[in-house]
Amino acid sequence: MQETIKMEIDDSVVKxxxxxxxxxxxxxxxxxxxxxxxxxxxxxxxxxxxxxIKKGEHTAIICEQFLSILASKYKNHVRNGLKDVQKHLRRGxxxxxxxxGDVYPIDIMCHLPIICEDKDIPYCFTPSRMDIGAAxxxxxxxxxxxxxxxxxxxxxxxxxKAAMKxxxxxx
Numbered sequence: 108m109q110e111t112i113k114m115e116i117d118d119s120v121v122k123x124x125x126x127x128x129x130x131x132x133x134x135x136x137x138x139x140x141x142x143x144x145x146x147x148x149x150x151x152x153x154x155x156x157x158x159x160i161k162k163g164e165h166t167a168i169i170c171e172q173f174l175s176i177l178a179s180k181y182k183n184h185v186r187n188g189l190k191d192v193q194k195h196l197r198r199g200x201x202x203x204x205x206x207x208g209d210v211y212p213i214d215i216m217c218h219l220p221i222i223c224e225d226k227d228i229p230y231c232f233t234p235s236r237m238d239i240g241a242a243x244x245x246x247x248x249x250x251x252x253x254x255x256x257x258x259x260x261x262x263x264x265x266x267x268k269a270a271m272k273x274x275x276x277x278x
Contacts, residue, residue, distance in 0.1 A: 136209070136234035143217055144208035144232040146274035153233050155267050156205055157242040160185055160252060162260040164243050186253035187243055189216060195253060196222055202255040203229055203268060207236030210250050219251060229271035 133150045140147065148156060163185035186192050192204065196219070204223050210216055223230040233239060236248035243249060256264055 131235075133234065136238075140208035140232070140234055141210060141213050143213050143220070144206070144234075146231050146271075147208060148205075148231045148233050148271075148274070152231070152267070152270050153238075155263065155270070156203075156231075156233060156254075157238060159203075159254055159260055159263050159267055160205070160239065160242040161244075162263065163254055163257065184255050184257045184259070185243065186255070187245075187249050189219075189250050192251045192253045193219065193222075196226065196228070199226075200253065200255065201226075201228060202253050203264070203271060204231075205239065205252045205254065206230065206232045207239055207248065207250050208232040208234050209236055216250055229268055231271050231274055 133153070137147075186195050186200075186202075196204070204219070206216065206219070220230060222228075236250055239252055240246070240248040243252070254264070254267075
């Protein structure tokens with residue numbers, strides 16, 4: 108005789124687990140931005156960038172689950188990390204590059220904006236690396252992200268690309 112076990116989720120436990128540190132405002136995050144973080148995305152553009160990163164990561168998960176045969180071709184719409192982004196930029200991959208503005212020491216990534224300018228790839232800085240990591244559904248922060256174009260989020264991608272091109276270029 109088989110017994111079935113009903114599993115119920117206690118809402119109070121779930122709510123307690125999701126409590127994190129208090130959210131820091133955009134203006135307070137700007138205090139920790141380094142000297143080379145130009146052009147810096149506005150608060151509105153930063154939210155759109157994080158939304159696009161979330162959609163890219165969500166698309167990767169869907170493709171991996173349902174298209175297991177074709178997953179390797181379609182799952183990498185968002186490249187994460189310094190080494191991975193640098194490797195794909197040098198190989199000629201196009202997209203939008205988002206840097207974290209609160210990176211110290213700046214020597215570890217100060218060469219990448221120059222590579223982006225040479226290859227005509229739009230880029231910008233956001234105030235927090237932890238927010239980039241949170242947008243990618245990770246617990247750790249991320250220094251740099253390369254978002255490639257996909258038909259899943261094309262409208263948002265084009266809107267962000269146009270906004271990045273209108274940002275003032277660094278001197």
